[in-house]
Every structure is written in structure tokens, then in C-alpha cells.
Amino acid sequence: MTGRFRRDYRRSAAIFTPKSLAVVALLLAFVVTTPPAAADAVDCARVKCVALTFDDGPGPYTDRLLQILRDHAARATFFLIGDRVAADPAAARRIAEAGMEIGNHTWQHLDMTMLPPQDIAAEFRRATDALVAATGRRSVLARTGFGAVDDAVLAEAGRQGLAVVNWDVNTLDYRNDPAATRHLLSTQVRPNSVVLLHDTLAPTVDLMAELVPALTAEGYHLVTVSQMLGPRPPGSLYGSRDRA
Known part of the structure; x- marks a missing residue:
């Protein structure tokens, strides 16, 4: 040397x-x-995407749904009700840690168009506070109870930094008719559809064990709403205003 x-x-x-x-x-x-964020690299302008959205949780079947999604490298968006998150923050945390997107589904799932302005503000704000406390994340998307939206609701959502996202495909799964839900999914889902589902319903989660691999086999990439639609302006509305 x-x-x-x-x-x-x-x-x-x-x-x-x-x-x-x-x-x-x-x-x-x-x-x-740290796992690679492969799903984040999906370009939905070039490949077929669909955004499955699950309302009203967290619930007793949410963890099973998360496992189904993980097994197929699928992402989804969960619109969580604030008081349910406050009652079970660990469940909301598991959804976030699984790489899913979380949206604000108001505090108590009320018809926001029937509320005075101060209550509209409180419904969004209390849900946001519960989600931040449980997950450390501040949601940028919201969905109101029953999809009920008017100008006052959109204006308040905008003030709180939230874009409202409804849906393109209503599966009617809340009617507890799995055959009808399966038919709607097989005939109405198109590239870039936002699909309304509920992870609080056991038949819906059972159906996902069949649907998720089927969509993947058809060449669909199952992504979150924000991955598919990109950033949404606060106070804007995407999708149908038709009440569920």
C-alpha cells in the first residue's frame, strides 16, 4: 500500500x-x-381501469375484503362513516395500511341536502377528524349519504378541501340480491367506471372473491378513484347525482 x-x-x-x-x-x-408502488404507476389513459368503491364501513367483513384485494394486487377506495371509524379506529388504520384510498362518508350518513349549513359543515368536519385520528391521513374525496348532493353541500365540501365522488355504476347490492348485482357488474362495468358497493354486506364481499379475479382476467387494473381520475378540484362533483 x-x-x-x-x-x-x-x-x-x-x-x-x-x-x-x-x-x-x-x-x-x-x-x-418498502414494497414498490406498482399500482401507482398504472396509466389509466392507456390501459383498462376500474375503481371499486366501498361505502359505509368499516364493518365486520372489511378485513376479508382487504385480503381478497391483496391476493390479487388490487386497490380500491373506501368511503368510511365517521362515527364507525371513531368506534373502530384500528379497522380504518388497517384499510389505510393495506394501500387503499380512504374517503369521507360524513359523520352519520345523513341526507345532507336536508340539513342546515352548520350541520353540513359538522358532518364533513367530524368525519375528517375521526379519519385523521385513526389513520394520520386527511381525505381529499367525499361521498355523502345516499349520494344526495346539492349546491350547498358542494360549496361546504369545497371549503373543507373535499371533492365529491359518486358513481357510474350502481350495483344495487344493498338490495341483497347477489344474482342481480352480479348481472349489473357483468353488463355495466366499462373502462374507467366508478362502481358503488358496500363492504358492510356479506354477500357483496363474497361476490368480490369472484369478481376481482374475473375483472383482472379481463385485463382490468383495479385502482383507486384518485389513481383513475387524477386530482379532483375541491367542491366538484363526479358521477351520478341519482340517489342510491
């Missing part, structure tokens, strides 16, 4: 103190263990 090389070696080695090596190890561990 020449004198110059020995000096350069010692200078380089001095950089790697025990403290710096610990930092490097931590960074490497993060790089290795």
Missing part, C-alpha cells in the same frame, strides 16, 4: 463511523423492505 493510497484509505474509512454505518444500515433496510 503506497503512502498516498494509505492516506486516502484512512480518510475514506474515517467517514464510516459506527454512527454513520448505523444510518446507512437503516436506509438500506428501508429500501429493501
